[in-house]
Amino acid sequence: MEYKEDALTGSDKQFDTAFSQVEGLVWLPWVGKNYAQGKHRVLVVAESHYSVQDDAGNFEWGATEGPVNILETRQCVEECPIGQEWPSRTYQNLGRVLAGGEPADSAGLWEGIAYYNLVQRVMDYSGDEYAKERPTYRDYMRGWGIFNQVAGIIKPDACIVAGVSAANHFEEAMGKLSVGHSPVELFDLEGEQARARCMGIELEDHSIPIVCIKHPAKYFSYDLWHGFLQEKLPETMEYLAALAAVKE
Numbered sequence: 001m002e003y004k005e006d007a008l009t010g011s012d013k014q015f016d017t018a019f020s021q022v023e024g025l026v027w028l029p030w031v032g033k034n035y036a037q038g039k040h041r042v043l044v045v046a047e048s049h050y051s052v053q054d055d056a057g058n059f060e061w062g063a064t065e066g067p068v069n070i071l072e073t074r075q076c077v078e079e080c081p082i083g084q085e086w087p088s089r090t091y092q093n094l095g096r097v098l099a100g101g102e103p104a105d106s107a108g109l110w111e112g113i114a115y116y117n118l119v120q121r122v123m124d125y126s127g128d129e130y131a132k133e134r135p136t137y138r139d140y141m142r143g144w145g146i147f148n149q150v151a152g153i154i155k156p157d158a159c160i161v162a163g164v165s166a167a168n169h170f171e172e173a174m175g176k177l178s179v180g181h182s183p184v185e186l187f188d189l190e191g192e193q194a195r196a197r198c199m200g201i202e203l204e205d206h207s208i209p210i211v212c213i214k215h216p217a218k219y220f221s222y223d224l225w226h227g228f229l230q231e232k233l234p235e236t237m238e239y240l241a242a243l244a245a246v247k248e
Helices: 072-082 089-099 106-110 137-154 165-177 222-232 234-244
Strands: 042-051 114-124 158-162 180-187 196-203 206-213
Touching: 042 089, 042 137, 042 234, 072 089, 072 106, 072 114, 089 106, 089 158, 089 222, 089 234, 106 234, 114 137, 137 165, 137 196, 158 234, 165 180, 165 196, 165 206, 196 222, 206 222, 222 234
Parallel strands: 042 114, 042 158, 158 206
Antiparallel strands: 180 196, 196 206
């Protein structure tokens, strides 16, 4: 689907020239229009875009064939959590875990943060539950290299990663890239099988704490993970709650 840049009213395009220089960055990151001047810059990183094949063999996003829509990520944010044009459990739960409840101002939340996918390759979700494509070792290693460049451009004060698998390759990737970093720490949450991960990187004189939580697509307790984020990133979570103005 063709999408015009001027229709994306909630995003900030000031970093796009720098983004265009990042090798391997397929989809332009979402940067909310209030991100740059915000008191606390927060980058949220999801795992990947996906496509679903229909009965005719066509993919939902058409991203596996033909020209790539570099605005896909921005389009999704404008249409789903901001515009409420179609449902997504992932976006809904992301909003809840960031805000600590159902955001009263979803647009305010998303227009105040940055967001993109670590893996810059479409995953095929057209198979059954046990045949859905998952990112490879190479995807994650390349993804962390791209992450360093994106973070260096928009300079977040904190990063929240939706999904814990990528952290398994973090230290190896940073070592190969000669990027200063703190090792991955694992944390158990009561009643939760997925283990949280916390680490960080040093980009020039800028330290960025990174917290990885369970992917919010399903079987997700937003209040449990929100509590963990509050413990590890208290200033970040206070700022996000103010942006979202949580419903009572």
